[in-house]
Amino acid sequence: MEVLAGTILDLRRRIFELLPPDAEVTRIEFEGPRIAIYTRNPGAFIADEERLIKDIVKTIKKRIVVRSDPSVRMPQHLAEQLIREAVPSEAGIRRIHFNSEVGEVEIEAEKPGYVIGKGGETRREIFRRTGWHPRILRAPAIQSPTVAEVRELFRARADDRLRLLRSVGERIFRVKLFENEYVRIVGLGGFQEVGRSAILVQTPESQILLDAGVKPLSGGEEYPFFEAPEFDVEKLDAVVVTHSHLDHCGSLPYLFKFGYRGPVYMTEPTLYLTKLVLEDYLRVAQKEGRPLPYSERDIATALLHTYTLSYGEVTDIAPDVKLTLYRSGHILGGAIVHLHIGEGLVNIVYTGDFKFQHTLMLDAADYRFPRLELLIMEATYSGKDDVLPHRDEAFKQLVSIVDETLKRNGVVLVPVLAVGRAQEVLLALRMAMEGGLLPQVPIFIEGMIDEVNAIHTVFPEYLNATVSEMIFRKVNPFTAPNVHILKGEEREEVVEARPCIILATSGMLTGGPVMEYLKLLAEDERSSLVFVSYQVEGTLGRKILQGLKEVSFVDSRGRVEIRELKMQVHRVEGFSGHSDRRELISYLRRATPTPKKVILNHSERSKVKAFARGLERMFPNIEFYVPENLESVRAV
Ligand SMILES: [Zn+2]
Numbered sequence: 126m127e128v129l130a131g132t133i134l135d136l137r138r139r140i141f142e143l144l145p146p147d148a149e150v151t152r153i154e155f156e157g158p159r160i161a162i163y164t165r166n167p168g169a170f171i172a173d174e175e176r177l178i179k180d181i182v183k184t185i186k187k188r189i190v191v192r193s194d195p196s197v198r199m200p201q202h203l204a205e206q207l208i209r210e211a212v213p214s215e216a217g218i219r220r221i222h223f224n225s226e227v228g229e230v231e232i233e234a235e236k237p238g239y240v241i242g243k244g245g246e247t248r249r250e251i252f253r254r255t256g257w258h259p260r261i262l263r264a265p266a267i268q269s270p271t272v273a274e275v276r277e278l279f280r281a282r283a284d285d286r287l288r289l290l291r292s293v294g295e296r297i298f299r300v301k302l303f304e305n306e307y308v309r310i311v312g313l314g315g316f317q318e319v320g321r322s323a324i325l326v327q328t329p330e331s332q333i334l335l336d337a338g339v340k341p342l343s344g345g346e347e348y349p350f351f352e353a354p355e356f357d358v359e360k361l362d363a364v365v366v367t368h369s370h371l372d373h374c375g376s377l378p379y380l381f382k383f384g385y386r387g388p389v390y391m392t393e394p395t396l397y398l399t400k401l402v403l404e405d406y407l408r409v410a411q412k413e414g415r416p417l418p419y420s421e422r423d424i425a426t427a428l429l430h431t432y433t434l435s436y437g438e439v440t441d442i443a444p445d446v447k448l449t450l451y452r453s454g455h456i457l458g459g460a461i462v463h464l465h466i467g468e469g470l471v472n473i474v475y476t477g478d479f480k481f482q483h484t485l486m487l488d489a490a491d492y493r494f495p496r497l498e499l500l501i502m503e504a505t506y507s508g509k510d511d512v513l514p515h516r517d518e519a520f521k522q523l524v525s526i527v528d529e530t531l532k533r534n535g536v537v538l539v540p541v542l543a544v545g546r547a548q549e550v551l552l553a554l555r556m557a558m559e560g561g562l563l564p565q566v567p568i569f570i571e572g573m574i575d576e577v578n579a580i581h582t583v584f585p586e587y588l589n590a591t592v593s594e595m596i597f598r599k600v601n602p603f604t605a606p607n608v609h610i611l612k613g614e615e616r617e618e619v620v621e622a623r624p625c626i627i628l629a630t631s632g633m634l635t636g637g638p639v640m641e642y643l644k645l646l647a648e649d650e651r652s653s654l655v656f657v658s659y660q661v662e663g664t665l666g667r668k669i670l671q672g673l674k675e676v677s678f679v680d681s682r683g684r685v686e687i688r689e690l691k692m693q694v695h696r697v698e699g700f701s702g703h704s705d706r707r708e709l710i711s712y713l714r715r716a717t718p719t720p721k722k723v724i725l726n727h728s729e730r731s732k733v734k735a736f737a738r739g740l741e742r743m744f745p746n747i748e749f750y751v752p753e754n755l756e757s758v759r760a761v
């Protein structure tokens with residue numbers, strides 16, 4: 126690799142020039158988007174770590190990590206002893222694991238703050254005295270098999286992950302070959318429709334895929350146009366996943382089934398949630414006797430290739446592309462994607478699904494970026510009538526529906542997406558109960574929502590202050606005494622335990638445990654079916670909202686049973702994790718800097734076309750595009 130050697134040597138030389146004379150650097154290596162500097166004298170870096178790292182990052186514009194040379198690392202048992210002495214017992218250390226390949230020690234603790242110490246003091250001391258670089262993880266407040274399994278997978282396959290990172294690094298830092306300048310955006314799914322989101326961003330140098338979703342339909346799903354001539358997994362540099370809803374991550378393992386072996390970027394909460402959501406998706410498909418699009422193994426391969434980023438961290442993902450994730454306000458870990466392409470050639474922001482208003486659980490989406498020329502914005506609620514009631518009104522509406530149903534001894538059935546709406550509705554119900562607005566009736570939860578709740582407790586810094594306070598200082602809404610987790614054995618008894626509230630997946634009645642409850646409750650006039658999230662065209666949820674009065678259920682043996690729908694059907698819209706029409710418009714007003722071009726996606730055809738026409742009048746200086754899947758738009 127002649128060209129590559131040139132880049133490495135050049136970078137090496139520039140890094141060496143910045144290092145203190147006693148740095149004793151033994152190796153400089155690419156590690157995915159980062160550059161790892163191995164030293165025999167970690168102390169030389171620690172003394173003035175922040176300034177030094179900042180200087181290097183500023184000069185070479187790459188992220189770096191300082192690692193110790195194996196010769197100066199303390200034997201593991203001594204290092205472990207030292208760590209246990211240096212860290213106060215309040216930290217609640219659950220696990221210490223050494224990764225000798227890179228000289229890292231992973232410390233999993235209930236209260237990571239104590240391991241880090243004031244201003245990072247304890248962490249630095251551990252590195253200086255043991256020669257092992259600490260990586261500090263929060264242990265879940267509620268047992269979470271998902272978090273444990275992913276962490277275990279990463280520990281067991283640390284060598285493979287490092288090898289992958291090194292080859293990714295070589296790809297990212299290859300010398301640029303092309304002179305032409307263009308950036309082309311092609312929707313492979315999720316344009317003029319809701320579902321199967323997938324956007325290909327192409328430059329002469331690189332190919333980036335933003336999201337890889339499926340479109341949920343009753344009894345099956347649709348995939349993005351991966352067979353499109355411009356799409357080739359072999360040429361793909363990176364996949365970025367905005368959040369863990371199936372319409373954004375459901376076809377990720379499918380890419381690996383067809384040979385993709387490059388990196389996937391997302392936030393850490395999205396990593397755990399994605400694993401959970403994908404495995405559940407397979408389980409449900411299997412139970413319902415549908416053909417499986419990929420295997421558990423493909424999911425594991427996808428996870429193995431996933432690298433997590435924090436909000437605001439700038440990362441090279443291709444020779445000419447830098448990625449930064451921002452808050453989307455949509456669900457835990459949800460991200461808005463910012464791509465900086467070429468040396469200032471163009472900046473693209475893709476909102477993914479976003480909420481431009483704070484919710485019970487999350488802060489509103491970020492809207493300020495260092496630079497922005499092209500905005501790709503979701504427009505789910507862009508119709509004339511898509512003005513959602515304010516959250517307070519939605520809260521009141523939900524409380525009154527629930528209250529009336531409970532008073533007539535009915536059951537409230539809420540179909541929810543396991544991630545996002547379930548937690549938001551549960552929080553609303555718990556707040557109403559604590560405030561005396563609703564009686565403390567049992568809330569039953571089924572469909573992996575409990576596991577999602579557990580994952581929420583690992584990331585208080587991603588939630589807003591009120592909720593993290595509730596989790597850590599008051600009654601944790603996810604583990605309150607009247608919240609019961611079901612595994613599917615006792616559905617008939619639950620329905621008889623009336624009055625009660627049931628939250629179950631899937632959110633659009635396309636399968637999952639909610640279907641069993643619907644079958645049991647459909648003909649019960651006292652009970653209520655309450656929709657709290659968007660219902661995609663073609664789903665049973667949408668058909669019921671449009672007035673369907675009879676529902677047929679197919680069991681695993683293919684027998685069909687029909688039920689008349691006599692239960693009360695309600696729709697409470699203010700709980701949506703999407704921006705409504707007003708919020709979409711205000712996002713365009715406030716996005717900084719103002720984009721020159723805007724592409725609208727993630728919306729039904731007629732709605733989004735009309736919306737664009739209105740926007741053209743409102744924002745005469747912005748060009749609006751509403752492409753179909755496979756139509757391309759040039760950013761440059
Ligand atoms: Zn979503």
Ligand SMILES: [Zn+2]
Nearest residue numbers: 370372373478
């Ligand atoms: Zn979506």
